[in-house]
Amino acid sequence: MDVISSSRNTWSGTGACPKTIEFCVGDVKALCAFLEEMGLKHQAGLKRFYIASNKNFLIES
Structure with a gap:
């Protein structure tokens, strides 16, 4: 099962x-896309x- x-x-x-x-699932999708752009594949x-x-x-930011 994948993260999403x-x-x-x-x-x-x-x-x-x-x-x-x-x-919330949309936030997870965006976070996963960001992490992939940063080079985290797994x-x-x-x-x-x-x-x-x-x-x-x-x-907070």
């Missing part, structure tokens, strides 16, 4: 509304914690 599918499944299990899930170690931390950093 895993993210969708994780958010679906939280009881979040569908629009929230789509926004994202198996990408955890929800890192995504949330990155999102918080972007909000």
Whole structure:
């Protein structure tokens, strides 16, 4: 299972509304695209914690 599918499944299990899930999955897609541009091809170690931390950093910046 890839990171994006895993993210969708994780958010679906939280009881979040569908629009929230789509926004969060969109954030994961954008983060994965950014990481690929930076040369990171394998994202198996990408955890929800890192995504949330990155999102918080972007909000605070």
